[in-house]
Amino acid sequence: MQPRDLSDLSPYVPGRGAEEVARELGLDPDDLTKLSSNENPHGPSPAAVEAIRAAAPTVNVYPKASHTDLGEAVADRWGVTPERVWIAPGADGAIDYLSRACLDPGDRMLVPDPGFSYYPMSARYHHGEVTTYELSKADDFAQTPATVLDAYDGERMVYLTTPHNPTGAEFSREAIVEVTESVDEHTLVVVDEAYGAYTRAPSSVALTDEHDNLAVLRTFSKAYGLAGLRVGYTVVPEAWAAAYARVNTPFAANELACRAALAALDDDDHLERTVETARWARAHLRENLDAPTWESGGNFVLAEVGDAAAVAEATKRRGVIVRDCSSFGLPDCVRVSCGTRESTPRAVETINDVLEEVRV
Numbered sequence: 359m360q361p362r363d364l365s366d367l368s369p370y371v372p373g374r375g376a377e378e379v380a381r382e383l384g385l386d387p388d389d390l391t392k393l394s395s396n397e398n399p400h401g402p403s404p405a406a407v408e409a410i411r412a413a414a415p416t417v418n419v420y421p422k423a424s425h426t427d428l429g430e431a432v433a434d435r436w437g438v439t440p441e442r443v444w445i446a447p448g449a450d451g452a453i454d455y456l457s458r459a460c461l462d463p464g465d466r467m468l469v470p471d472p473g474f475s476y477y478p479m480s481a482r483y484h485h486g487e488v489t490t491y492e493l494s495k496a497d498d499f500a501q502t503p504a505t506v507l508d509a510y511d512g513e514r515m516v517y518l519t520t521p522h523n524p525t526g527a528e529f530s531r532e533a534i535v536e537v538t539e540s541v542d543e544h545t546l547v548v549v550d551e552a553y554g555a556y557t558r559a560p561s562s563v564a565l566t567d568e569h570d571n572l573a574v575l576r577t578f579s580k581a582y583g584l585a586g587l588r589v590g591y592t593v594v595p596e597a598w599a600a601a602y603a604r605v606n607t608p609f610a611a612n613e614l615a616c617r618a619a620l621a622a623l624d625d626d627d628h629l630e631r632t633v634e635t636a637r638w639a640r641a642h643l644r645e646n647l648d649a650p651t652w653e654s655g656g657n658f659v660l661a662e663v664g665d666a667a668a669v670a671e672a673t674k675r676r677g678v679i680v681r682d683c684s685s686f687g688l689p690d691c692v693r694v695s696c697g698t699r700e701s702t703p704r705a706v707e708t709i710n711d712v713l714e715e716v717r718v
C-alpha cells in the first residue's frame with residue numbers, strides 16, 4: 359500500500375532552526391544568532407505570553423469563542439465585516455483556504471519566481487497547475503504591472519508578494535490596482551502582506567472593499583512574533599465571505615493561537631518597537647554588509663555573496679544562521695533577517711569576515 363503519486367509535489371525548505379543547528383554543531387542554541395526565518399528577534403509580545411498561560415488550563419475545549427473574538431478584532435482593525443476575515447493556521451493555512459475556494463482541478467495559479475514556495479505547493483495540493491512570472495535580478499527584481507501582466511494568461515489565481523520574500527521589493531498601490539483591474543473577471547489576485555507591518559506603503563486591505571477579485575494575506579508570524587503558534591488570515595471581498603464556512607478546516611486556528619493573537623493585536627508598543635528595530639536593522643545591513651544588497655520593505659535584506667551555500671555554511675559555523683537562497687533559485691544570494699540592535703552588528707561582522715575569507 360502506497361500513497362498516491364506525489365512526485366509533482368515538492369517538500370517545503372524552511373530556514374534552519376537554531377535548535378537543529380546547535381545540535382549539529384554541538385553548541386548551545388543561545389550562542390546562535392538565527393537570522394534565517396524573518397522571525398521577531400524581540401520574541402512575542404509579553405501580553406501574548408500571558409494570554410497563553412491564562413488559556414492553558416482550558417485547552418480541553420474546542421476553540422470557538424476565541425476564534426470569533428479574533429475575527430471580530432481583526433475586522434475592527436481593518437474596518438471590514440467579520441465575515442470577510444478568514445482566520446487560518448498561519449498565512450499558509452489561508453493560502454490553502456483560498457486555493458480550496460478557487461481552484462478546480464487543472465486551474466492555473468500564477469506566482470512569482472523567485473518567490474514564496476508555499477503558493478505553488480498549495481496549488482498542487484489542490485490539483486491545480488502553476489505558471490510563473492519572472493522577477494529579474496538584472497532589473498533589481500522590480501515588481502511592476504508589466505512584470506505580472508506580460509506573463510498573465512487567464513490564470514485563476516495570481517499572487518503578488520509585497521514586500522516580496524526574499525527580494526524585499528514592493529508593488530506600488532497603483533500597480534496592484536492596475537493588475538487587479540487588468541486581469542479577467544474570474545481571476546483572484548492575492549496580495550501577500552506577510553511583511554506588511556515593516557513597509558511604509560499602505561495596505562491593500564482597503565482595496566478589497568471595491569474590488570471583488572482581490573484578497574489580502576496577513577500573518578501573526580512575523581511582526582507579531584507568533585510564528586510558533588501558526589495563526590494568520592486573509593481579508594476577502596464581501597462576495598467571498600460565505601465561502602469560508604465551506605472551505606475552512608474546523609478549529610484549525612487553535613485556542614492558544616487565537617488568544618495570543620488577540621493579546622498581541624492590542625500590544626501596540628511591542629509592534630512599534632519591533633518595526634522600529636527592523637527598519638533600523640535593514641538600513642544597518644544595507645550600509646555595512648560588504649556585498650551588494652537590495653532595498654527592502656521587509657524585516658530582511660537580500661545580499662549577493664557569490665557561493666551562498668558556502669557562505670551560509672561558514673557563517674553558521676561561527677554562530678550566525680542566514681538563509682541560503684538556492685532553494686529560491688538564487689544560488690548567489692543569502693537573505694539576512696533583521697536582528698536586534700545588538701545582534702545585527704555582530705552578525706554583520708561575522709558575515710563580512712566570512713566574505714573576506716571566501717573571496718581570497
Ligand SMILES: *Cc1c(COP(=O)(O)O)cnc(C)c1O
Binds near residue numbers: 447
Ligand atoms: C512567512 C511568510 C508567509 C507565511 O507565514 P505563516 O507563518 O504561515 O503565517 C507567507 N508569505 C510569505 C511571503 C512569507 O514570507
